[in-house]
Amino acid sequence: MAQSMAGADIDALTARIRACRICRDEPEGAPLPHEPRPVLIASSSARIAICGQAPGTRVHGSGRPFTDPSGDRLREWMGVDEAAFYDERAIAIVPMGFCFPGLDAKGGDLPPRRECAPAWRAQVFDAMPQLELLLLVGQYAQKWHLGSRRRGTLTQTVADWRDILDRSARPKLLPLPHPSWRNNAWIKKNPWFSSELLPSLKKLVEEYRRTASE
Numbered sequence: 001m002a003q004s005m006a007g008a009d010i011d012a013l014t015a016r017i018r019a020c021r022i023c024r025d026e027p028e029g030a031p032l033p034h035e036p037r038p039v040l041i042a043s044s045s046a047r048i049a050i051c052g053q054a055p056g057t058r059v060h061g062s063g064r065p066f067t068d069p070s071g072d073r074l075r076e077w078m079g080v081d082e083a084a085f086y087d088e089r090a091i092a093i094v095p096m097g098f099c100f101p102g103l104d105a106k107g108g109d110l111p112p113r114r115e116c117a118p119a120w121r122a123q124v125f126d127a128m129p130q131l132e133l134l135l136l137v138g139q140y141a142q143k144w145h146l147g148s149r150r151r152g153t154l155t156q157t158v159a160d161w162r163d164i165l166d167r168s169a170r171p172k173l174l175p176l177p178h179p180s181w182r183n184n185a186w187i188k189k190n191p192w193f194s195s196e197l198l199p200s201l202k203k204l205v206e207e208y209r210r211t212a213s214e
Contacts, residue, residue: 007043007044007045009044009127010042010043010044010127010128013042013123013124013127014040014042017038017040017098017120017124018038020036020038020098020116020119020120021036022115022116022119023036023099023113023115023116024036026115027113027115028113028114028115029114032099032101032102032113033102034060034100034102036099037055037060037063037099037100038098038099039055039059039060039063039064039065039095039098039099040065040092040093040094040095040098040124041065041086041088041091041092041093041094042088042092042094042124042127042128043088043089043092043128044127044128044130045088045089045090045130045212046088046089046090046091046092046128046130046131046212047090047130047131047132047133047208047209047211047212048090048091048092048131048132048133048134048135048205048208048209048212049091049092049093049094049125049128049131049133049134049135049171050065050066050074050091050092050093050094050135050137051094051095051096051134051135051136051137051141051144051145052065052066052093052095052096052137052138052141052178053095053096053097053109053111053112053137053138053140053141053178054095054096054097054098054099054100054101054109054111054112054113055095055097055098055099055100056068056070056100056109057100057103059100060099060100064086065093065095066085066093069180069181070178070179070180070181071085071179073179073180073181074137074179077176077179077198077201077202078135078201078202078205079201079202079205079206080205080209084209087209089212089213090208090209090212090213091209092128092131094121094124094125095112095141096112096116096117096121096140096141096144097111097112097113097116097117098116098120099113099116101113111140112140117144121144131171132170132171132172132208132211133171133172133174133204133205133208134171134172134173134174135174135176135201136173136174136175136176137176137177137178137179138154138176138177138178139154139157142154142157142175145173146164146173146175149164149167154175154177155186155190157175158175158176158177158190158193158197159190159192160175161174161175161197161200165200172204174201174204176197176201177193
């Protein structure tokens with residue numbers, strides 16, 4: 001019964017978020033230049049939450065998180081296929097901004113909207129106390145969830161992943177770079193990421209996915 005009530009609470013909260021138009025109707029600065037389409041996956045049983053940046057153009061079109069090359073790479077990093085990645089019983093996906101923020105003058109994605117996280121983020125995580133592991137993908141999620149534990153740069157923060165993981169209580173926190181293919185040079189320059197962090201990431205994901213199914 002408690003599980004069912006928790007699921008109903010999550011469903012109601014998710015419905016409210018998907019109906020949100022704050023970045024269009026009550027913006028901080030210029031309003032969102034297109035119709036909002038909040039994208040997230042939340043559940044009362046997920047043990048892992050992927051905390052990314054904000055939807056891109058492809059995700060804005062699909063309405064499903066990480067339906068792009070970045071998603072392909074993230075799934076590879078985690079050691080899961082699409083079916084496991086989108087299994088909301090085990091994995092939640094909660095970006096810093098739920099809507100595609102638009103493009104800058106150079107064609108890159110703008111930062112997550114400033115209205116979104118203060119309005120919704122605490123509510124979402126309060127509704128998912130069962131989470132065991134947060135994957136902090138990129139600097140925006142790391143700044144929000146790590147606070148003073150965040151290092152001076154993204155590279156320094158990710159390089160300190162063992163200490164951050166060990167020192168975090170529940171949920172555990174693991175910083176990652178963005179899986180964009182634009183980060184190929186970063187990955188090549190930091191071989192420890194592939195040789196040391198990714199094997200640990202895969203083990204953690206498998207462990208908490210198994211816990212969610214028990």
